Each structure stands twice: as C-alpha cells, then as structure tokens.
Amino acid sequence: MTTSNKKQQAEQITRYADMLAAMGTEPRLRIMQLLLSAHPEGLVVSDIGSELDIPSSTLSHHLEKLKHEDLVRVRREGTFLWYSANAEALQELLGFLYAECCTRNKAVEPQKIVCCK
Amino acid sequence: MTTSNKKQQAEQITRYADMLAAMGTEPRLRIMQLLLSAHPEGLVVSDIGSELDIPSSTLSHHLEKLKHEDLVRVRREGTFLWYSANAEALQELLGFLYAECCTRNKAVEPQKIVCCK
DNA sequence: TCCATATTTCTATTATCATAGAATAATTTA
DNA sequence: TAAATTATTCTATGATAATAGAAATATGGA
Numbered sequence: 001m002t003t004s005n006k007k008q009q010a011e012q013i014t015r016y017a018d019m020l021a022a023m024g025t026e027p028r029l030r031i032m033q034l035l036l037s038a039h040p041e042g043l044v045v046s047d048i049g050s051e052l053d054i055p056s057s058t059l060s061h062h063l064e065k066l067k068h069e070d071l072v073r074v075r076r077e078g079t080f081l082w083y084s085a086n087a088e089a090l091q092e093l094l095g096f097l098y099a100e101c102c103t104r105n106k107a108v109e110p111q112k113i114v115c116c117k
Numbered sequence: 118m119t120t121s122n123k124k125q126q127a128e129q130i131t132r133y134a135d136m137l138a139a140m141g142t143e144p145r146l147r148i149m150q151l152l153l154s155a156h157p158e159g160l161v162v163s164d165i166g167s168e169l170d171i172p173s174s175t176l177s178h179h180l181e182k183l184k185h186e187d188l189v190r191v192r193r194e195g196t197f198l199w200y201s202a203n204a205e206a207l208q209e210l211l212g213f214l215y216a217e218c219c220t221r222n223k224a225v226e227p228q229k230i231v232c233c234k
Numbered sequence: 235t236c237c238a239t240a241t242t243t244c245t246a247t248t249a250t251c252a253t254a255g256a257a258t259a260a261t262t263t264a
Numbered sequence: 265t266a267a268a269t270t271a272t273t274c275t276a277t278g279a280t281a282a283t284a285g286a287a288a289t290a291t292g293g294a
Contacts, residue, residue, distance in 0.1 A: 044270085044271095045270075045271060045272095046269095046270065046271080056270085056271065056272085057271090057272075057273080057274095059271090060271065060272055060273080061272095061273095063271095064272085078270090079268095079269060079270045079271080080269095080270070080271090081270080081271065081272095
C-alpha cells in the first residue's frame with residue numbers, strides 16, 4: 001500500500017467516526033429517524049422541533065452538526081428550510097459497517113440483518 | 118402504543134445512540150475494526166495498544182467504554198485480557214440502522230449495501 | 235514469598251459538547 | 265417599508281469526554 005493510500009484510509013476512518021458520532025446522541029439519532037420517516041421530502045425545522053420538543057437554537061446546532069457530517073441536506077423554500085436525510089451518505093456508512101462486520105471477517109452473518117428473496 | 122412500549126422504544130434509541138457514540142471516535146472505531154479483523158479470538162490489550170499506538174491507560178478507557186456499550190467482550194487468560202468484538206450487538210445495531218434506512222422508508226436500497234446471490 | 239508482566243485505576247489537565255435564552259438575519263406578505 | 269414568521273448566530277454555562285503519566289492491582293512463575 002502506498003503512503004497516500006494509507007493516508008486516504010486514515011481520513012476515511014476519521015470521517016466514518018465523525019458520522020457515527022453525529023448520530024451518537026439521542027436527539028440527533030431521533031432527528032435522523034424522523035427525517036428518514038419523512039424521506040425524501042424531509043421536514044421544515046419548526047416541525048422537527050415541535051415533533052421532538054427541542055428548542056430552536058438547540059435544534060439548529062444539531063442540524064448544523066448533521067449537515068457538517070453530510071448526513072442531512074437542506075433546501076430553502078421561502079422562509080422555510082427543509083431538511084432531509086442524505087441517503088447516499090447513509091448508504092456509504094452502512095456499507096462500511098456492513099463490510100467491516102460481515103464481508104471481511106464474517107463476524108456477523110448478512111442474512112441475519114436482511115433476508116433477500 | 119402503550120406507555121411502556123413508548124418508554125421501551127425511547128430507551129432503545131438511547132442505547133443505539135450510545136453504541137454509535139462509542140464507535141464515534143477515531144481511536145475506538147479503529148479498535149473495533151482491528152477486533153473485527155481478529156474475530157472471533159480477538160486480541161490482548163497490549164497488542165491492540167502496540168498496533169494502534171495508544172498508551173495503555175488511554176486504551177483501557179476506550180476499551181471500558183466499548184465494553185460498557187456491550188460492543189466488545191473480554192475474557193482473561195492468565196495475565197492477559199483478550200478483547201473481542203461482540204458480533205450480536207453489532208448485528209443488532211446494524212439491523213436497526215438497516216431497518217431505519219432501508220426497510221421502513223426505502224431511503225437506501227438494500228442491494229446497494231449488499232448483493233445477495 | 236518475591237518478582238515480572240499485564241492491565242486497570244487514580245489523578246489531573248485540556249478540550250469538546252449539549253443546552254438554551256436573547257439577539258440577529260432572512261424572507262414573505264400586507 | 266413595516267410587520268410577522270422562520271431560522272440562525274451570539275453568548276454563556278454546565279457537563280462530559282479524551283488524554284496520559286503515575287500508582288495500584290492481578291496473575292503466574294521462579
């Protein structure tokens with residue numbers, strides 16, 4: 001493996017760790033869960049806040065963190081900001097965990113997570 | 118949904134968030150990766166430390182955290198402590214994420230994570 | 235029992251994070 | 265342009281986490 005490959009891999013791990021950390025608090029995991037349930041449209045900030053009972057400034061920080069880790073996307077419609085889950089990023093993270101746990105080492109059996117017919 | 122169901126579900130989310138947080142730092146995600154690569158035997162503490170270049174007291178705290186979230190198991194053999202990944206816990210977490218992202222809302226397509234033949 | 239080795243626990247320091255009220259900025263509508 | 269609404273940014277506080285050297289503990293062997 002080349003030096004730059006190693007560096008790339010190291011950055012990759014750091015990125016996945018940051019993504020996991022971003023989802024690693026109860027309020028933010030709930031936000032992700034809620035956004036996934038409203039996928040792909042997503043929800044406006046105030047609706048997330050009222051649904052999860054989070055003050056707006058606190059919520060704004062959580063959304064900022066999720067956005068920073070590319071776990072959510074945002075688009076403006078008038079005065080409203082619509083946040084939605086970033087499916088591609090989640091897929092990549094899930095793929096990484098899946099590979100580490102199942103593919104590479106067979107620690108976890110794929111069929112125990114999902115059964116494909 | 119009954120009140121106790123709601124409470125159970127709330128505790129579940131908190132637990133998954135804690136598990137994600139436990140893996141949400143670079144050193145600990147590396148530890149998990151390393152333990153998975155050595156699954157199911159695992160590794161002794163000193164080998165993890167030398168492989169990842171982490172001082173023993175720091176490593177001990179990280180392992181304690183992972184153990185607390187039930188992501189790793191430990192067994193003693195003489196003076197050596199063998200740490201190994203807890204495949205069942207990882208499977209459960211992966212199953213949860215999978216369900217949230219793929220099964221429930223179809224935000225992520227299962228076949229893009231794993232292709233079962 | 236005493237020593238060597240493995241690992242944890244103690245202790246301290248520094249850094250980061252979660253929370254939220256108040257003020258500000260952005261946008262639409264009257 | 266003024267008012268109303270939406271959301272962020274400012275500011276502050278308290279809590280938690282990461283790090284690691286030094287001391288203590290646990291185990292096996294001489």
